[in-house]
Amino acid sequence: MKSPNAILWQGCPARYAAGIFGDKWCFLILRDVLLHGKRSYSDFLNSPEGISTNILADRLSKLEAAGMLDRQVDPRKASRVCYFPTRKARNVLPALISMMVWSTQYDEHTEAPDSFAKAFKADPSGTIAWYEADIDRVDRDILSQS
Amino acid sequence: MKSPNAILWQGCPARYAAGIFGDKWCFLILRDVLLHGKRSYSDFLNSPEGISTNILADRLSKLEAAGMLDRQVDPRKASRVCYFPTRKARNVLPALISMMVWSTQYDEHTEAPDSFAKAFKADPSGTIAWYEADIDRVDRDILSQS
């Protein structure tokens, strides 16, 4: 039974965001699906951070339950599954890129070129549009082959 | 001994961000210090989410080690400690508010008024400046009483 004083991770916008981003593995899966064109279980598994299989399965189902990922059988190969970013996930791009710009400013070992932060600061919505177009391209390539 | 293949949570900007924000308690402490004017251990402790004391002590020291909080004895009362947000933490405001705006859009139980997202979308840098001024006010009030 749930305590009457239990805090639902809703209501406060920071708390709601923390409920989804306050987990490093969810965070990195969102990076991969939004920025690196990754769509399949094995794509995520092969990211350099080395997520383990049970954790990956758990986070994929959590992100699907949260309405961030749309799980579909790959039209090119029925034994493969694709996880497409939903509109809700796509709309995270401004915040995600904002955080990454901040990181490049403070991580002394950053691998990101200066041009990354520059491009976003100069033209935020244009930069977002560029990433969205990339997502569209990846998804279209997959779905056109059904 | 550290494995030679260990991933340092540096280099990739998303990974660096995940190293700090990929923890819900750090996330909420940053909300409190940047948006709610909280500065002391007991301020954070009394947030509605109910962080426990060991976790709070741990996260405060991690955020201090990460250069996000500046720990200082309260000039008004030597037995009290203040945690001030550093410039590095302040510069997280655009990303944090971006995430919160996203939350208000998708959390059906959001408590945030529409005006919050509207204000930020209409004038992002003005909104940030408003929050920074609030931080300045809180910090000045404390430090002027030494």
Added chain:
DNA sequence: AAATATATCTTGCAATATGCAAGTGTAATG
């Protein structure tokens, strides 16, 4: 001065999360 209160941590321990290895079921491939 003694008792009480406030503020900031520590410690102990149980619950939870994680990582690794191995196994399962289904579908394509040779």
Added chain:
DNA sequence: CATTACACTTGCATATTGCAAGATATATTT
């Protein structure tokens, strides 16, 4: 028809987390 690829699932040892309680140090009240 055996093999491989893919997407998980399971079991289990280890690591991390979180709650409750205790500790310490100063400040306030009586």
